[in-house]
Amino acid sequence: MLGLKNLETNFNSSKAALIVGFLTLASRLVGLLRDRLFASKFGAGDILDAYYAAFRIPDLIFNLLVLGTLSVAFIPVFTSLLIKDKQRAIKNANTVLNFSAGFMTLFCLLLLLFSKPLTHLLVPGFTGQKLQNTLLLTRIFLLSPIIFTISNVFSSVLNASKRFFIVGFAPVLYNLGIIFGLLVLYPKLGIMGLGLGVILGAVLHALCQIPEVLSLGFSWQPVLDIKDEAVRKIGRLFLPRIIGVDNSQVSLLIGSVVGSVLASGSIAVFTLANNLQAVPVGIFAISSAVAIFPVLSEEFARQEHEKFLDSLRETIVQISFYIIPISILLLLLRAHAVRLAFGAGKFNWDDTRATFQVLGIFSISLFTQALSPLFSRAFYARHNTKIPVVINLGAMALNAFLAYYLGLRMGISGVAWGFTLSSILNAIALFVVLHFSLSESVDNSHTIRLFDQQLIDSLLKILAASLAMGLVTYAWLYALAPWLDTHTGLGLLVQSGVSAFFGLSTLFVCAYYVKLPQAVRLAKKLF
Helix, strand or coil, X not given: CCCHHHHHCCCCXXXXXXXXXXXXXXXXXXXXXXXXXHHHHHCCCHHHHHHHHHCHHHHHHHHHHCCCCHHHHHHHHHHHHHHHCHHHHHHHHHHHHHHHHHHHHHXXXXXXXXXXXXXXXXXXXXXXXXXXXXXXXXXXXXCHHHHHHHHHHHHHHHHHCCCCHHHHHHHXXXXXXXHHHHHHHHHHHCHHHHHXXXXXXXXXXXXXXXXXXXXXXXXXXXXXXXXXXXXXXXXXXXXXXXXXXXXXXXXXXXXXXXXXXXXXXXXXXXXXXXXXXXXXXXXXXXXXXXXXXXXXXXXXXXXXXXHHHHHHHHHHHXXXXXXXXXXXXXXXXXXHHHHHHHCCCCCCHHXXXXXXXXXXXXXXXXXXXXXXXXXXXXXXXXXXXXXXXXXXXXXXXXXXXXXXXXXXXXXXXXXXXXXXXXXXXXXXXXXXXXXXXXXXXXXXXXXXXHHHHHHHHHXXXXXXXXXXXXXXXXXXXXXXXHHCCCCCHHHHHHHHHHHHHHHHHHHHHXXXXXXXXXXXXXXXXXX
C-alpha cells in the first residue's frame, strides 16, 4: 500500500544511500564499459565527437524541463499529499504524468522541425559527414526526452515512497541498451544503430519501473486536473527551477560549441573525462542526496527543524568522507585512471594525455560538485526553488563566459577550467545562503552554533586524514615507478593499485584515530 506507513517503516537514510550508491556504482561501471567500448572502437575522433554532440540538445531539454526540475518540485508536494491523502496523491501524480508527457511530445516535435539550424548552432565547426552524422543522431535522440519524462515521473513516485532499488537499477538497463546498439546494431545499420541503441535503453529504463509503481497502488488515470492546488504548487516550484539547468549541462553544451572548432576529438575528450569524474559524484554524492531528499522533505513538512539540521550535517559529512579523499586520489592517479578506463583499440596516447589533463582540472572541483546537489535539495525540501535557481544562473553565466574565453585560448582544457571555477563558487554561494535561511528558521541559536561546530570539526578531521593519504600515495607512486613497466596496463594497475591501497590504509588509520564515525563503524564491521 502507498501511504504514510510505508514512508516511516524501517527507513534508514544511510542504508538507503548505500543501496542507491551500490546501484549507482553498478550503473557507472556499466557506463565505463560503454565508454571504453566506444573509445576503443572509434578513438577520440569525428564519429565520437558527432555521437556525443548529438546528445546535447535532447539532454539539455530533458534536464531543463524534467530532470532536476519536475522531480524536485514534485517530490515535496507529493510527499505531503501522501501523508494526508493517498488517493489525491495518485491523482496528482497522474496529472503531472499526463501533462508533462504531452508537453514534452509536442516540444520535441517542434525541435525536430528545427533540428538542422539548431545543430548548426550547436557545432558551428562541423562540416560534411561529421555534421550529417550529428544531425541524424540528434533527430533520433529527440525521442528520448519523451520516454525519460514518463520514466522520471515513475522514479519520483518511487523515490518519494523511499523505494530506491529499481530506480537505481534502471540506468544499468539504459547503458546495456546503448552497448547493444554499438555491438549489435551498429555493424548492421551503421551510425543509425548507435541512435537506436540509445532509444532502446531509454525504453528499458521506463519499462522496468512499471511493476514497482503498480505495486504501490499507482494506476494510470486519464486526468488533467490543473486547477488542483497541489498541481499549482508544483507549477510554482517548477517554473523558477526551469531556468536553473545544471551547471554541468551548460559546460557540456559549451564544450560542444567550442570543441567543434578545435582539433578533432576535443568533444570526445571532454565528455569522456566528464563521464569518468562523474562516477564518484554519482556513487557517493548523488546517491546520498537522492536518499536524504524525501527525509528532508518530510522533516520540513513536520516542522522538525533540528532533525532537518542533523540530517543535513550528517549527509554533508558522509559525502565529504568519501569525496575529499577521492578528489586527491583522482588528481594524483588521473593518467592511470584514464589509461585503464579507456586505453584500448584506437584510443591512443595522445587521446589519453588530453583526457587526463581535463580530468585533473575536474578533480579540483569534485568536492563542490558533490555537495551542490545536496544543498540544492535542502532548498527544494523547504519548498524554495527560487534561491538555488538565482545562484545557479550566476554560476552558469560565469561558466559560459570563462569556458568560452579560456576555451578559445587554452583549448578544451579552458572549458574544463570554466566549469571547475564556477562549480566552486556555486557551492560556496549555495551553502552560505542556505546557512542563513536555516539560522532564521531555528529558534534556538545554540542549535545552529552546534551545527557549525560539529560540521567544521568533522571536515577538518577528514581533510587532515585525506592529506596524509595523498602524501603516502604520492610517495608510493614514485617508489614503485623504477620497478614497473608503466607502459603496460598491468604495470599501471599495480602501481596505482598498490599506491592507492597504502594511501587509503593511511586514511583509514588517521580517520579512526581522530574518531570519525564513518571509520569507527567500518572498523567495527571489519574487526
